[in-house]
Amino acid sequence: MNSFNSKRIPNIMAVIIIIMLGAGLKIVVDYSLTVDKEAGYLWAQKIFYYHVPSAWTAFLGYFIVMIAGVQFLRTGNRKWDQIGVASAEFGTFFCLLVLITGPIWGQAAWGQPWTWEPRLLTTLILFLLYIGYFMLRQFGGHYERVARNSAVLGIIAFLDVPIVYLSLKFWSADTQAHPQLGMSEQSSLVLNVFFFNLATFTLLFIYMVWYRIHILKLKQKQLELTHGL
Amino acid sequence: MDYKHLGYFVAVCIIVFGSVISWWLKMFLTERTILKRISLLEEEK
Numbered sequence: 001m002n003s004f005n006s007k008r009i010p011n012i013m014a015v016i017i018i019i020m021l022g023a024g025l026k027i028v029v030d031y032s033l034t035v036d037k038e039a040g041y042l043w044a045q046k047i048f049y050y051h052v053p054s055a056w057t058a059f060l061g062y063f064i065v066m067i068a069g070v071q072f073l074r075t076g077n078r079k080w081d082q083i084g085v086a087s088a089e090f091g092t093f094f095c096l097l098v099l100i101t102g103p104i105w106g107q108a109a110w111g112q113p114w115t116w117e118p119r120l121l122t123t124l125i126l127f128l129l130y131i132g133y134f135m136l137r138q139f140g141g142h143y144e145r146v147a148r149n150s151a152v153l154g155i156i157a158f159l160d161v162p163i164v165y166l167s168l169k170f171w172s173a174d175t176q177a178h179p180q181l182g183m184s185e186q187s188s189l190v191l192n193v194f195f196f197n198l199a200t201f202t203l204l205f206i207y208m209v210w211y212r213i214h215i216l217k218l219k220q221k222q223l224e225l226t227h228g229l
Numbered sequence: 230m231d232y233k234h235l236g237y238f239v240a241v242c243i244i245v246f247g248s249v250i251s252w253w254l255k256m257f258l259t260e261r262t263i264l265k266r267i268s269l270l271e272e273e274k
Contacts, residue, residue: 003260003261021246043237044237046238047241050245107237108233208253208256211256215259218263218264222263222270226270
């Protein structure tokens with residue numbers, strides 16, 4: 001089995017991602033508008049262009065975990081378990097970025113990094129659910145049982161994703177601290193920069209998951225060689 | 230210019246880019262270690 005970086009498509013993808021990350025940063029720094037025009041914190045407002053795409057990528061990761069979980073329970077194919085684990089890892093990686101970048105923005109906008117409001121709380125619960133997922137994988141016992149139980153947990157944990165997304169509508173406005181601005185209300189310049197970063201993060205996620213699955217396959221091969229399977 | 234808020238933005242950029250680079254590096258080093266072990270195991274056989 002060859003190195004992931006000796007393959008042509010991943011290399012092209014990596015170059016595209018580096019260019020897009022660099023271009024995205026340049027656009028955000030030089031051209032992006034503040035999302036909330038009345039807010040007086042322009043620079044901190046630019047955090048939005050990294051915070052929201054991270055959240056989107058985390059949701060995408062957890063959606064793939066759910067699909068992979070269903071497919072694993074249906075077919076029992078180890079490939080789906082590997083896809084589920086890799087997606088869960090990077091979904092949680094991006095969820096952690098959301099939980100770090102959010103409070104930095106909150107410090108500028110609210111004067112405090114954290115408030116116990118619905119969206120923050122449901123996002124924290126989502127993150128903790130997937131910490132539970134990894135604890136299960138680490139300490140769950142035999143591989144078959146771990147794979148089956150984590151597939152079930154991945155499906156159940158995904159139920160929190162729509163709750164996070166719709167939390168602004170589920171709870172009354174007086175409990176909310178999050179900006180209640182719809183994307184349709186934004187100018188095209190804000191949207192163009194936002195969607196550019198969204199595409200970059202999605203591509204980065206696909207690349208990272210692909211790389212991780214490659215490593216999981218290598219580990220499997222190493223295990224087979226070690227035990228002479 | 231509001232340097233305090235610029236600082237928040239710079240901190241986010243360092244965290245986002247730094248963590249992405251760290252993860253890639255971690256995967257690259259893990260892969261290299263496993264590939265070495267696999268080639269050793271194959272030589273033994």
